[in-house]
Amino acid sequence: MARLTAGIASSHVPLLGVGIDQGKTEEDYFKPIYAGYDWTREWITQPDNKPDVVILVYNDHASAFDMNLIPTFAIGCADEFQPADEGWGPRPVPTVKNDADFAWHVAQSLILDEFDMTIINDMDVDHGLTVPLSLMFGQPAEWPAKIVPLAVNVVTYPVPSGNRCWMLGEAIARAVESYPEDLNVQVWGTGGMSHQIQGPRAGLINQEWDQRFLDDLTKDPQRLRKLPHIEYLRETGSEGIEMVMWLIMRGALGDNVRELHRHYHVPASNTAVGHVVLENC
């Protein structure tokens, strides 16, 4: 039986990929950002914690999807995915290998569970997916886990509600539990935290709001589930809405979770960086 063992959340700021790719991790600007991931990079190599498969929830930033197709929830089911060329050449990171048997199982289970997923085979994956991999795994020759990409539309409104994201997480947990193979599965939710990269209000950061969001992932997740889009927009900037993707991760875990690790830092580029590791208790 596959087991859902932990949930990880992290920002996926493109600059954090650049910093790693260009060997800048020791520079003053970057050092405190990456330092917050040291704990996780150590933790995740322990035999009990090392995932066989990660369901990686992220959003595409006009890389694989243009304005022609806007899937609300899409799951990658091919055997592998290449890092996208986002306009300055693909990141020098390993090909992302999927566990396609598992991914197809999850896709089928979600659809039978009334989540009408879009299924994708041919897709390049952008910084939204590859930056968290670099933050958690460093620079290996091959990624040490299989990755199921799960892309969420958080660009064109209406994006899915926090509650819908939560429910998708619950359905993902059921899909994992019903898979016969013995796999250690993690769900990662990425993006956020507060940031706005457009218009005269750009640069908005709301540390107080972000910290309360981090607190309530364990203390009061039901509050987070009900937050309307307008609150994310007003309080956390237009791109803070990415945090609904964290709720897919959180919904996949049980009622009670323990926070194993937390990291928060301002700024990385235009963004507040947040990162937590959660496990069921």
Place this chain on the structure above:
Amino acid sequence: MADRVSEYLAAFDDIPGTRVYTTKRARQGYWLNQFCMSLMKAENRKRWLADERAYLQDWRMTDEQKDAVLARDYNRLLDLGGNIYFLAKLFSTDGLSFVQAVSTMTGMSEDEYKAMMMAGGRSPQGVRSIKEGN
């Protein structure tokens, strides 16, 4: 029954200095954003950089959109249906980082903007709602 869609959308216009990327903007900016997307290919970037006006002739954009592209007026492009992740292809082709391009929309210099970010970013105080002024 109250119209959920218009209620949902109306609140977006109450956020200062922010253009939420609604379906209305997505329709208005369809070709503008698809044009930006074309710059992801190296051969297109080359053709674009060689002659911007000639390149734009192939795209079904309005004259206003074309002028704003040529002027790199990003706030105007947002108003005309551009989305920042698509516009990013345009400023990346110019060799600008996100911070550099984003700062041009704020009325601050790049250095002022960077200093604000290093000091913890823009406070939400006073820029949550036009109506409430909070």
